[in-house]
Amino acid sequence: MITAERKPLEEIINCVKPFERILLVGCNECVTVCAAGGRKEVGIVSSALQMAFLKQGKNLQIKEHTLERQCDPEYVEELSTMITGVDAVVSMACGCGVQEVARRFKTVPVFPAVNTKFMGASERQGIWAERCQGCGDCLLGVTGGICPIARCSKQLLNGPCGGSGSGKCEISPDVDCAWHLIWERLKALGLQDRYEQIIPAKDWRTGRGGGPRKIIREDLAE
Amino acid sequence: MNFQKQLESKQFIVLAEMNTPKGIDVSRFVMDIRQLKDRVDAVVVPDLDNGVMRMNALAGGVLAKRQGLETLIHVYCRDRNRMALQADLLAAHALGLHNLIVAPAQEISQCDHRDAAVVNDLNETGLLETIGTLQNGKDLAGFDLEGRPEFTVGCLMTPWSDKASFEEEIKLTQKKISLGASYVVTPPVFDTGRFAQQLAVLQTLNVPIVATVFLIKSVAVARYIAANEPGAYISEDLIRRIRKAQDREIECLKIAGETVSRLRDMTQAVLIQTMGWEHRLPALLDAAGL
Ligand code: SF4
Ligand code: SF4
Numbered sequence: 393m394i395t396a397e398r399k400p401l402e403e404i405i406n407c408v409k410p411f412e413r414i415l416l417v418g419c420n421e422c423v424t425v426c427a428a429g430g431r432k433e434v435g436i437v438s439s440a441l442q443m444a445f446l447k448q449g450k451n452l453q454i455k456e457h458t459l460e461r462q463c464d465p466e467y468v469e470e471l472s473t474m475i476t477g478v479d480a481v482v483s484m485a486c487g488c489g490v491q492e493v494a495r496r497f498k499t500v501p502v503f504p505a506v507n508t509k510f511m512g513a514s515e516r517q518g519i520w521a522e523r524c525q526g527c528g529d530c531l532l533g534v535t536g537g538i539c540p541i542a543r544c545s546k547q548l549l550n551g552p553c554g555g556s557g558s559g560k561c562e563i564s565p566d567v568d569c570a571w572h573l574i575w576e577r578l579k580a581l582g583l584q585d586r587y588e589q590i591i592p593a594k595d596w597r598t599g600r601g602g603g604p605r606k607i608i609r610e611d612l613a614e
Numbered sequence: 615m616n617f618q619k620q621l622e623s624k625q626f627i628v629l630a631e632m633n634t635p636k637g638i639d640v641s642r643f644v645m646d647i648r649q650l651k652d653r654v655d656a657v658v659v660p661d662l663d664n665g666v667m668r669m670n671a672l673a674g675g676v677l678a679k680r681q682g683l684e685t686l687i688h689v690y691c692r693d694r695n696r697m698a699l700q701a702d703l704l705a706a707h708a709l710g711l712h713n714l715i716v717a718p719a720q721e722i723s724q725c726d727h728r729d730a731a732v733v734n735d736l737n738e739t740g741l742l743e744t745i746g747t748l749q750n751g752k753d754l755a756g757f758d759l760e761g762r763p764e765f766t767v768g769c770l771m772t773p774w775s776d777k778a779s780f781e782e783e784i785k786l787t788q789k790k791i792s793l794g795a796s797y798v799v800t801p802p803v804f805d806t807g808r809f810a811q812q813l814a815v816l817q818t819l820n821v822p823i824v825a826t827v828f829l830i831k832s833v834a835v836a837r838y839i840a841a842n843e844p845g846a847y848i849s850e851d852l853i854r855r856i857r858k859a860q861d862r863e864i865e866c867l868k869i870a871g872e873t874v875s876r877l878r879d880m881t882q883a884v885l886i887q888t889m890g891w892e893h894r895l896p897a898l899l900d901a902a903g904l
Contacts, residue, residue, distance in 0.1 A: 459770035602723040 393422040393513070394486045395520045396429060396506040404437065404482065405444050407503040408452065410477035416441075416505075417471065418458035418475025419485035426520055428506045429484030431458040437505060438483065448508065454501075516552030521598060525600050528605065534586060537579035541594075543570035548590040617656050617684050617713045618766040621797060622820050627883035628656045628874070628904060629686065629824065630895050633663055634674035643674065647681045647890040651689060652898050657685035658885060660713065662693070665725030672702060675711040685706035686768075687711050695735035696754050703748055714767045715799060716741050716790070738769065740792035749794075768824070769795035772779035773802075775845040780812065781823060789821060796819050799885055802828035803830065804839075805847035813880055826881040827890055829870045832858050862868040871901025878902075 399553045408414050416438050424430025438454045445452040455474055461487035471493065475481070480501045480601045483490040486508040494502040510522040525542045531549075532539060541547050551571030555562025559572045578587050620627050635643055637677055637704050639712055647657055656680050661671035671687040678685040687706060706714070719789065722732045736744060744754055751762040769790040774780040800816070803809045805824045815824050830836045830848075842847040854871065859865030868885065877884050888895055 537876070567685075594731075596731040597729050599731070601730065601732055602728070603721060 393425055394425050394488070395426045395509045395512050396486050397509060398428050398433060398437070398484075398506050399442055399504070401437075401444065404503070404505050405569070408441065408482060408579050410481060413477060413479050414454075415455045415457065415471065415474055415478045415481045417462065417481060417483050417489075418456075419460055419462035419486070419489050420460050420485075421462075423485055423489075423506060427471065429486075429504075431567075434458055434484055437482075439489060447594075459485075459489075463492050465496065468492050468531075471497070518536040526599070527594070528595070529595065530589070534576050534589070534591065536583065536586070538570055538573045538577060540574065541611060543568075543573070549594060615655075615684070616766075617686060620655055620684070621766070621882070624882065626823070626878055627656070628654045628899070629656050629883060629885040630892070631658060631660060631885060631887045631889075632674070632678060632892055633889070634669035634671065634677075635845055636666065636668040638668070638669070640677055642893075644677060644681060646895070647678050647683060649893075649896055651682060653896060653904070654886075656686055656713070658686045659688065659795040661690055662718065662719075663688070663723075665720035665722070667725075667727055672709070672711070674705055675706065676709050678763065679710050684713070685711060686713040688715050688717040689741060690717045690719040690735055690851070691736045692722065693730075693733055695733050696740075698746060699736065699741060700748060700753055703745065703765075704759075704763065707765065708787060712765050714745065714764075714765050715770060716745070716767060717770045718796065726873055739789055739793055742767065742769070742790055742795060745808050746794045746855065760828055766796060766825045767794050768797040768799055770799045771801055772843050773843055777842070779845070780815070784815060791819060791821055795821070797822040797824055797883075800826055800881075802826045802887065803832075804828070804852070805849065806873060806880065808847045809877075810880060811824070821888070822882040824885050825877045825881045825903065826885045826887060827870050827873045827877065829886070829888045829894075830856070830866055831889075831891060832862065832866070863894075866899075867898045868901045871903070872897050874898075874902035 408477065408612050415420050416434050418429050418431055418434035438456050442454060443450055455478065457474055459470060461467050462483065475497055478500060480503060481493055483493050487504065490502055490504045511521045511524045512520045512525060515521050520548045522542050524539055525566050527541050540549060540551060543549055543566060545561050546553055550570065552569055556569040556572055559569055561567040561569045575587060576586055621724060631645055632643065632725060650657060659674040661669045675685045675687040684851050687845055716738050722730055730839060745765055745767055748753055748759065748763050749760050749765065753759060769787065771783050771787055774783045785872050798819055798821055798825060833853060836848050836853045836856060839846050840853065856862055874886065885893065886898060
């Protein structure tokens, strides 16, 4: 999933300062799961903003709404009835959701209320970790299901480096060495010979190398 | 005379672009430069120009300088992060290369190594700021430098296709000037009449203008540019002139030479790009009456 963290309240306050009426929009998908921008967080930010402005003697009108999926035009359309009379939208979805709202409503400013972080998974309650950088040509089949691009600090395709010690990466004792994990896993799978193979220099064309990416499915495209 | 002094002297400056080899045989590169001695004021060495992996501008610049010519080199952001860029700038200065052109870079999908990872840690404005920071004796992390480099820095304008993109380019160039660019290199000028109309606006930038003269080498190239660069204004007359010429090669050199001599009365400097025909530069300069 895509992970995000709420921006500092101060920053959100600064964005909405010039406005009287805002629409605060959450998303029911990834940002709900990582507790950054779902219905609950929309409520929390809404109250916090209202309180902050009341202290300054200003009555900020906030409409709250949480969409099923903010990166999907079909759901974003729901906002069209709510947006009349609104000076600005504050989106609590990831960057994709913010942009989808901005694309649909050309004349209303849209501000992000979260910082979109990475594609990751929940390691345990309250902890999310990076797992994939969307390189567009997945290597997990040869690296035992552990991604060296997202999880090795140096993005080594043939590791580990000299900094690997006791299974940890040289950058911090809190970071697992991806190549240690890869080796252990290949061993457990009886696939040690995979490790002998040299992974060639990566073709980054499938990643961000070739400019903004798009998927076109002829069979589905209208 | 160094390039900074040339700019200050207000004399007409002729620059010639020299591309480094793809490989290690520099004999032609060096020979082409040698024959320009006393014929141009400085040479410009682009860095991996047009997205072609080749010997870098740092080495090319040093080789050019060794031939006794004042030298300008390109610096760009696509392939190096801020650490590498700063390191190269320090190296350039130590090796006697004090003239820089901050250049845009080709998008990686148009380069000859399309599978390469892209860096773009800084962009052109960020690089200009970086050069300014180094000149103040610090690096981007705030650490003191041993000795302060001094560069003469210019920027490149990218081709505009209409009034709106010209205005945008002017605005961006103003930003670059505010960040330390002290001269501006224009896109290739093919139609000096049209260029004259834009010159009034360019002059409001208040820095020396270096007009680029691109040597068209064939009818095909002329047609290609005419079709793909709407802002270039390559007329049918010009294409016909090349097509009808007895010796097309000479005609092409003449056309570029004439453009140079016309620009002489309009801008402080010209940069001649011959893209592989560097050996014909003396003939082009003859045609320009230089
Ligand atoms: S190899 Fe590429 S696609 Fe696969 S997990 Fe890593 S970054 Fe993601
Ligand atoms: S210690 Fe492991 S994870 Fe860290 S950089 Fe080296 S190989 Fe990569």
